[in-house]
Amino acid sequence: VNQSSLAFVRAVFREYYAKARLQAPPAIETREFGFLQFGEKSIIRHLSFSNIEQVRRFAAENGPASISYSTAYYRYPDRQPMVAKEPYRFDLAFDIDADHIPTKCKRQHDFWFCQICDVRGPGVRKKCPVCHSEVVLAKFVCPECMNAAKEHVRNLIDILEGELGLRMQQVQISFSGRRGFHVRIFDEEVGGLTSEERREIVDYILLKEIEPRRHGFAFEQRGGKRVLASGPAVREGAISRRIVQVVKRYLEAVEKKALAMPSFLRPSGALLKEGEVVWENLGLRTYDEIRQLIECANEYAGVSLDPMVTCDDARLLRMPSSIHGGTGLLVTVVDDLDQFDPFNDPVVLSDDPVNVHIHYSPNVVLRDQPLGPFKHEVRRLPLFAAIYLICTGVAEIVG
Numbered sequence: 001v002n003q004s005s006l007a008f009v010r011a012v013f014r015e016y017y018a019k020a021r022l023q024a025p026p027a028i029e030t031r032e033f034g035f036l037q038f039g040e041k042s043i044i045r046h047l048s049f050s051n052i053e054q055v056r057r058f059a060a061e062n063g064p065a066s067i068s069y070s071t072a073y074y075r076y077p078d079r080q081p082m083v084a085k086e087p088y089r090f091d092l093a094f095d096i097d098a099d100h101i102p103t104k105c106k107r108q109h110d111f112w113f114c115q116i117c118d119v120r121g122p123g124v125r126k127k128c129p130v131c132h133s134e135v136v137l138a139k140f141v142c143p144e145c146m147n148a149a150k151e152h153v154r155n156l157i158d159i160l161e162g163e164l165g166l167r168m169q170q171v172q173i174s175f176s177g178r179r180g181f182h183v184r185i186f187d188e189e190v191g192g193l194t195s196e197e198r199r200e201i202v203d204y205i206l207l208k209e210i211e212p213r214r215h216g217f218a219f220e221q222r223g224g225k226r227v228l229a230s231g232p233a234v235r236e237g238a239i240s241r242r243i244v245q246v247v248k249r250y251l252e253a254v255e256k257k258a259l260a261m262p263s264f265l266r267p268s269g270a271l272l273k274e275g276e277v278v279w280e281n282l283g284l285r286t287y288d289e290i291r292q293l294i295e296c297a298n299e300y301a302g303v304s305l306d307p308m309v310t311c312d313d314a315r316l317l318r319m320p321s322s323i324h325g326g327t328g329l330l331v332t333v334v335d336d337l338d339q340f341d342p343f344n345d346p347v348v349l350s351d352d353p354v355n356v357h358i359h360y361s362p363n364v365v366l367r368d369q370p371l372g373p374f375k376h377e378v379r380r381l382p383l384f385a386a387i388y389l390i391c392t393g394v395a396e397i398v399g
C-alpha cells in the first residue's frame, strides 16, 4: 500500500473517531491500552486513560489502525516494565479465527501476488517465484468460513457452561473486525485464574494431552496386524462424547473430500457406517496418531483457538467499537450470534464514491453489494468498499 493510500485511510479513520460513540471496557482506568499506527509495525503500548472520551480524542488525532486494551486489570497500567503495572485480575478471553479453521473455501479466496511482476497464485507464499521479492498476501473471508467460526464460538460457550460449569453472567462476544470472534468473560469468578490455570482450560477445550486408553481406544492383533478395535463409547463422559462428535464431523468432511486425506489415515473401507465411526477401517497405528486425529478433528469441528490470547498475562485485544485497520470494519459486540451478519452489520463507513485502482480482488459482498472480481482496473466504489480493498492490500487510492 502506497503513502497516499495510507494517508487517505488514516484521514477516513480520524474522521470516524471524530464523531464515534465508543464503548468503554469495564474498569477502563485499570487497563493498558495499545494503538497501532498505519504504516508502523509495532504497537504503542503502556497507555492508560481514565475515561472513554480520552480514548476517542487520542484516536481522532491519530487515526490508528487498531485500538486494543489489556485483558489484565492493573494498579498502574501505564508503568513499565510489565511487573511494575501490578496486575490483580484478568478477563478470561478467547480468540477464534476463521483463518485457522481448515475450510476448503480458502483456496478460492486467499492468494498471494507480486506487484512487480504481476504474477499471483492461490494460497500462501513468501517470495515471488519470478523476482524473489516479497509478495503481498491477500486473505479474504466468505460466509462459509465465518459460519464455521460462529459454530466454534457456540461450541466454546457450550464447553465453558456445560462441561466446566462456569456460571457466566458477563460474557461478551465480539466480531474481531476481520476473520473471527473474541469471547471475553468479565466475571469475577474467573478473574483470579493464573496463566497456568487458563492454560489447563485451553488444553481441556482443545482436547490436548488426551490419554486414548482412558477413552476406550484399544488396539488388537488381527491376522498379524495391529488394528484399532474400538473407540470411545459416547456415554463415557463429556470428553469422550466430544471426541466422537468432532471425529465424526471430521471424517464426514474427509469422505466428502472437503478436507484432504491426512497422512495418519489409511482407510481400508468406509470411515463411517450409518453415521458411526468404523474405527478399524481408519488405519491408525499408534496412540500418537489417535491424538493427531483428535486434535485435527477438534480444529475443524470443535474449537480452534489461539492459546496465547487466553494464557498470556500481557495480552491486548481489540476494543469493540474501534475499526479494524485491515478491513475498515467495526469491531462489533455481537448480541445474537445467529443473526449477526459479518458482511453487513460491521460496515459503518459511508458510501461516498471514491476512485481506486484494484490490482486484483476476488468476489466480495459487503452491505449486500457484490464487488468484483476485479483485475487491474480503476473503479468508483463506495467508501466502505474502497477502504476494505485498500486495507486488505489489493487496491490503491487514485487521485
Ligand SMILES: [Zn+2]
Pocket: 114, 115, 116, 117, 118, 128, 129, 130, 131, 132, 133
Ligand atoms: Zn516478482
Ligand SMILES: [Zn+2]
Pocket: 103, 105, 106, 109, 140, 141, 142, 143, 144, 145, 146
Ligand atoms: Zn471462506
